[in-house]
Amino acid sequence: MIILDYRDTRPLYEQIVDKFQTLILKGVLEPNSRMPSVRSLAVELSINPNTIQRAYSELERMGFLYTVKGRGNFVAYDESLRKVRREEILAKLDALAQEAREFGVSREEATQRLAAAYAAGEEERHD
Amino acid sequence: MIILDYRDTRPLYEQIVDKFQTLILKGVLEPNSRMPSVRSLAVELSINPNTIQRAYSELERMGFLYTVKGRGNFVAYDESLRKVRREEILAKLDALAQEAREFGVSREEATQRLAAAYAAGEEERHD
């Protein structure tokens, strides 16, 4: 479910946080479903349980999880989290547009590229 | 000319690399102009000369600088570097468009946002 990249300079716990964020926001992990236990995921990834614990604490702090002692960690999906991510993406788009403009990418080219990416995305799910 | 952010989690040498990359690509530092000496910049930023040396080595490896022993480091501006950056920006735009789409941002909204960012950028330089 999760694969760690040891060439990545980012810490392991941060990689884990990111992966689960995406899985939760995309709905791959359903709301209120149980997360892998700290120990089992540690075994699966061949890393220390403390590192998993740290990742889970972060996720809980951010509102992606809730914990029941003795039972486990559970997905705390909230539509507001998706909105937050959405806003982050739009903010990134603003910044990127600025940069593109500074480096000589015309609005027309940027728009065309955007449309192409969207078209490619829609192609993906034609099953 | 350069300001370090000690709250930033990224290493100092990396921050320095990024700042000079931008200054060079934007033409603030002219081609073949002399870079601050390793020692003088170290004093100016109150950090160790070795850290500056590391940043400069990176910049040289990437083709932003060239070195003349005993004389100094000089800006090696090459239009191809700007093209490389341009391609990186477009690649980022592709990825971001994909993500935006996955998170329910319509193509219309993304396009509109892009246009607004461009318009804002053009406002900036009305002097």
Place this chain on the structure above:
DNA sequence: TAAGTGTATTAAGTGATTTAATACAATTAT
């Protein structure tokens, strides 16, 4: 000749990350 340049080396310090070994409380399964 002296001062300023880049470069190289060796050593030490620093701090975040990760591992390790336990222990304890709560819940679930047997």
Place this chain on the structure above:
DNA sequence: ATAATTGTATTAAATCACTTAATACACTTA
């Protein structure tokens, strides 16, 4: 009840990248 599994907390050590420090050497310029 008892054992197993869960999250959580603590303390200690190991590891690693980053940074500093102190020199030294070769080359260029004033």
